[in-house]
Amino acid sequence: MPGEKVTLSVIKADIGSLAGHHKVHPDTMLAASRILAEAKKKGVIKSFYVTHVGDDLQLIMTHYKGVDNPEIHELAWNAFKEATKVAKDLGLYAAGQDLLSDAFSGNVRGLGPGVAEMEFVERPSEPVVIFMADKTEPGAFNLPFYKIFADPFNTAGLVIDPRMHDGFIFEILDVFEGKMVRLSAPEELYDILALIGTPSRYVIKRVYRKSDGEIAGVVSSERLNLIAGKYVGKDDPVAIARAQSGFPAVGEILEAFSFPHLVAGWMRGSHHGPLMPVGLKDAKMTRFDGPPRVVALGFQIHNGELIGPADLFDDPAFDEARRLAQLITDYMRRHGPFMPHRLGPEEMEYTTLPQVLKKLHDRFKPYELGYKPVIKHSEELSGEEIHD
Ligand code: F6R
Ligand code: MG
Ligand code: MG
Numbered sequence: 001m002p003g004e005k006v007t008l009s010v011i012k013a014d015i016g017s018l019a020g021h022h023k024v025h026p027d028t029m030l031a032a033s034r035i036l037a038e039a040k041k042k043g044v045i046k047s048f049y050v051t052h053v054g055d056d057l058q059l060i061m062t063h064y065k066g067v068d069n070p071e072i073h074e075l076a077w078n079a080f081k082e083a084t085k086v087a088k089d090l091g092l093y094a095a096g097q098d099l100l101s102d103a104f105s106g107n108v109r110g111l112g113p114g115v116a117e118m119e120f121v122e123r124p125s126e127p128v129v130i131f132m133a134d135k136t137e138p139g140a141f142n143l144p145f146y147k148i149f150a151d152p153f154n155t156a157g158l159v160i161d162p163r164m165h166d167g168f169i170f171e172i173l174d175v176f177e178g179k180m181v182r183l184s185a186p187e188e189l190y191d192i193l194a195l196i197g198t199p200s201r202y203v204i205k206r207v208y209r210k211s212d213g214e215i216a217g218v219v220s221s222e223r224l225n226l227i228a229g230k231y232v233g234k235d236d237p238v239a240i241a242r243a244q245s246g247f248p249a250v251g252e253i254l255e256a257f258s259f260p261h262l263v264a265g266w267m268r269g270s271h272h273g274p275l276m277p278v279g280l281k282d283a284k285m286t287r288f289d290g291p292p293r294v295v296a297l298g299f300q301i302h303n304g305e306l307i308g309p310a311d312l313f314d315d316p317a318f319d320e321a322r323r324l325a326q327l328i329t330d331y332m333r334r335h336g337p338f339m340p341h342r343l344g345p346e347e348m349e350y351t352t353l354p355q356v357l358k359k360l361h362d363r364f365k366p367y368e369l370g371y372k373p374v375i376k377h378s379e380e381l382s383g384e385e386i387h388d
Contacts, residue, residue, distance in 0.1 A: 005066070006064060008117065009116075009117040010059070010115070010132070012057060012114045015057055016087030021093065021289055022054070022285055023284040025086075027086050032050050033048075035075065036050065036059065044063065045072070049308075049309065053236075054284055059079055062305065073109075076108055077108055080098075081099070098112040098113060100228055112227070115238075116239050120242070128299050130309075131241070132236075132295050133275065134292065136266075136275060137263070138219055139199025140265070140294075145256070146193070148248050148256045157248055164248070166211045168208060169208040169213075172195050175223050176201050180205065199263075200264060200346070205221050206218050209246065216242055218239065219238075257275070260274035266289060266291060270343050270348060271343065272332065273292055273329060275294055277295075277296070278294070278295060278322065279295070296313050297309035298312050
């Protein structure tokens, strides 16, 4: 429908998996596909693609109902519910894990699934890249999205292409406080970095092209631990980036993942490890339940239909990034239970570690340090008040 806005929705959940938290079972994907096929027949969605990355079931859908649409979210919820039934029948591990509520209430955000959605008027040719990561958190996209949309050493188009030369607007979410700030690149690069360098708290949510306000990228920002107040798995994020003709080229978008940067997640959602770019065939977590991985699927959206996908990291050009990730994996693993392989204390609050430490509480006896320690908390970083 020319001129009409099409919506691309990527909604994912871990509804149970095969061999521990390893990979989604094909029968659960079939169950979800059946629900989406019915919805397509009824005209609720225009097209869909069901896949998985590790233990996360991924629903990719196009439709004309806009973002945060209750009908689309309910459809995704029902697909996850049906898939969960199969997971339970097969005795799959952690069946229904990410469905934190029994009942749907208008929007899947806050109920467990992760959501990245964007709405735009289709260009004559509309390439998009969909990222799906496992064993990590939404802030894992901070570094690569910064490189894609703000770093000319990654994205040549920021310098060369007049349609991109004005830069991009970053919408950054404080996931602790539920606040959002819009900052402009390149003028406010240092402010952007001051925030997104703390990826557990400040998450790039959306990116807009400055010259015309067009949506360029979006990331899921749901953090399960913060929703549930305890460890319920990591928040394995998804993201979308529009490519070419005034947006970063597909190659510039992928280039940002050639450096396997350290992210939080991995074993028990409690460790730092490298984010390894892989093709779908390698999107399954093994060593120490990882290392964390990211898949990139390229689609063309044409008349609202998803054409594709192209499995973009399934390419020897990313072999060296994978090899580096293996080396980093070895290096980090040798730290065993020590930081910075294990996450810091703020993040460990949401794991099962406090239960272990509680046991030791009464064994601590007073000790005269000879000084009174001054413990500082920065309000902006910890959410606590600053004491003098
Ligand atoms: C990480 C993840 C796994 C599990 C680990 C322990 O996101 O899902 O690393 O945390 O396998 O799982 P449980 O506690 O279910 O035995
Ligand atoms: Mg999981
Ligand atoms: Mg997962």
